[in-house]
Amino acid sequence: MLPADVALTPVIESDFQELRRLADRIWRQHYTGMISTAQIDHMLGSRFSDDALRTYLQTATSWLELLRVAGSAVGYCGCAVVAEEPQSLKLGQLYLLDSHRGTGLGRFMLSHIERRAENLGVHTIFLQVNKRNEAALAFYKAAGFTIRHAAIFEIGGGFVMDDYVMERQRSPQNAGKMRKTGGQRGLRRDPNDWEIYSDSPD
Numbered sequence: 001m002l003p004a005d006v007a008l009t010p011v012i013e014s015d016f017q018e019l020r021r022l023a024d025r026i027w028r029q030h031y032t033g034m035i036s037t038a039q040i041d042h043m044l045g046s047r048f049s050d051d052a053l054r055t056y057l058q059t060a061t062s063w064l065e066l067l068r069v070a071g072s073a074v075g076y077c078g079c080a081v082v083a084e085e086p087q088s089l090k091l092g093q094l095y096l097l098d099s100h101r102g103t104g105l106g107r108f109m110l111s112h113i114e115r116r117a118e119n120l121g122v123h124t125i126f127l128q129v130n131k132r133n134e135a136a137l138a139f140y141k142a143a144g145f146t147i148r149h150a151a152i153f154e155i156g157g158g159f160v161m162d163d164y165v166m167e168r169q170r171s172p173q174n175a176g177k178m179r180k181t182g183g184q185r186g187l188r189r190d191p192n193d194w195e196i197y198s199d200s201p202d
């Protein structure tokens, strides 16, 4: 069951340090054994430097949010409209501490991104996932994503990502999969258009 007192809020500059620490913890726990430590260092360094985060947040078509449970940061998600596929929304990041997995928080963040796609009038959400990331593959498949193709992406420093590209079309059937956890129950919008979740008993 989704924990009580869950909130997704946009990352701001004063969150950078906390976000970096959180990403560092999640990535080292999750990706060790899947990719090399050198590659983890490289990817964390290139994605979570102050400059990289500022650029991400200053772009009008990219979004990054921190997930808090009872005030503590436990995950984050990000998405963007990217030049190579402007009619779609790219789900770039979806990460939770291992202690908080399996309680619906991943689906909660995915629903948030789906609503952003709806608001943008975008019909396809796509993402990249490491071919060996079996738990995430199972999660995305359960949410209605299918594999579009396999691809190797060069990411600098001599490293590559050996990924599947997955996609999900917006449809009433898939929307049901995204919103299984409580649907709109407990969701409200604050004036800045960020969604806050307060769990309430069924």
Ligand SMILES: CC(C)(COP(=O)(O)OP(=O)(O)OC[C@H]1O[C@@H](n2cnc3c(N)ncnc32)[C@H](O)[C@@H]1OP(=O)(O)O)[C@@H](O)C(=O)NCCC(=O)NCCS
Pocket (backbone or CB within 6 Å): 030, 094, 095, 096, 097, 100, 101, 102, 103, 104, 105, 106, 107, 108, 128, 129, 130, 133, 134, 135, 136, 138, 139, 140, 142, 143
């Ligand atoms: C991927 C991730 C965000 C999913 O979040 P989560 O909170 O664990 O997932 P949920 O509890 O919302 O699960 C939703 C559904 O996905 C499926 N699912 C989730 N984890 C699964 C797993 N390990 N194996 C099989 N199915 C799984 C289930 O169908 C589940 O529904 P159910 O609980 O009703 O059976 C989270 O596991 C995570 O942070 N993983 C590590 C980081 C990562 O790999 N991120 C993706 C990078 S591309």
